[in-house]
Amino acid sequence: MEIKEAQKIVDNWIKEYGVRYFDELTNTAILMEEVGEVARIMARRYGEQSEKESDKIKDLGDEMADVLFVLICLANQTGIDLESALKKNLEKKTKRDHSRHKKNEKLK
16 A cells, blocks of 8 residues: 555545544644554563563554554644655655664664
8 A cells, every 4th residue: 555545545534434633733642642552562572571461462563553543644634745755754864874874883
């Protein structure tokens, strides 16, 4: 699925099932909540915190998809073409960091 297609699918879903978008500040708060859920799984499953039995059934992919869904909502609300923005961002990173990481002794 292309990013533009994902943005359209989310927009259609909101119009059909969600009635309307939550306002941008509400969606920003929801995004932070969803990122926190991903962080909780990462800290317990891959980090040093112990994982509670109730956390072991949580699906990391589903939680990441929640983050992506809300991020797409915010992009749609604010008129951001995420596909173009990502391409531009990768160009910026490539120009800025083309050799930086290869020279980083900490990564060897």
